[in-house]
Amino acid sequence: MALILSVETATKNCSVSLSKDGKLLDYKELAEANFTHAEKLHLFIEDLLKENGYNLPDLKAIAVSQGPGSYTGLRIGVSSVKGLCYALEIPMIAIDTLEVLARQLVIEEGLIVPMIDARRMEVYSAVFSKEYNMLEGVQALVVENDSYERFKGQTLHLLGDGASKCKELLDSSDFVYHELFLYPSAKEMVVPAYKKFLVNEFVDVAYFEPFYLKDFVMATKKK
Template sequence: MALILNIETATKNCSVSLSNKNEIVALKEIATQGFAHAENLHVFIADVLEQANLSLADLDAVAVSQGPGSYTGLRIGVSAAKGLCYALGIPLLALDTLEILAQQVQIESGYIVSMLDARRMEVFMGVYSSNYDAVESVKAEIIDENTLASYSEPLHIIGDGALKCQEILKGSNFIYHPEILYPSAQQMGVLAYKKFETNQFEDVAYFEPYYLKDFVLTTSPKK
């Protein structure tokens, strides 16, 4: 048995699951227009444990979505995960957010392109094979008509960043999945268990989210 608590807060979706090995046994999530992760996360953690009739003491590890994504969302999720690991003396697992998102699509050929909104015409983007192997390094990409032009294979575009790309990326090989907007802890079980089995643990004291971009503080023009 390997009971892993999975935390995904990199986007507007506040998502928590509990997995036994690679099988999800409990899930609680909600996506709202505003970020309510600080209010919901620990309530959701308690809820999934209650669903499974378990306690924090039963956990073998905590997995967290490491980014890229929302600066605030990532800080909340990683802080909670690190706090639990430190208090319980259990390992921390870090999963790539765009890879978690890619797991929502099953394809036989071509590639999966995960895109998360990074404001204006920029997205956080990762390209994955049908086996979910990374084809390109995760990057922040400003979308224009040349984006992904080197691919002739079918490209399955997912994530909330894809919504603003449809008017620019119109090739016949672009296949959009508008129903898939955010990564979910429901897809974290398999990825987390693979890392758990191979002891790919993070240093709880020094681990930081993968922001990819520097945090930019904006102020009201009225000030």
């Protein structure tokens, strides 16, 4: 039995899911304007296990969303998962945050472009096939009118909290906006986490670091 806990904290959504042999059992998540991950994450984990009749020692692995995304959110999620994996002596699985977001869409044709909001007109983005294979790697993209000119003629499905601010620039019929899907969710980590578990694709608990993509910049108040 492969009981896997998945943790997603790369955005405003604090999300945790529990799966067994690649099937979702249950999940808990909350997206708030102010990050509450530090207060909610361990409560979500504790409640999720208890409500489904399991304890921490029953887990076989823990998956974490590796980024890109919020520096603070990623740091909280990864440090929490590292601590649990170390204490329980179980493997740790890392999954790309943009893949987690992309997996919320099921499409028949075209490409999936997940976008996580960064600063101003910048987004963290990648391009995936309908089978969720990454066709273009993760990048910090300053969106311009011709940002996706190379995919002209193909239908591009945009989702995530970074997509809405692109509407005025990316307004051709090639672009379809899925505004209901704003944040990645741990429930979409179930399938990729189980696939990695089956082939022992784990990361080093001691040395793993989140994929921040950009250096952290601390905001300072104006005097």
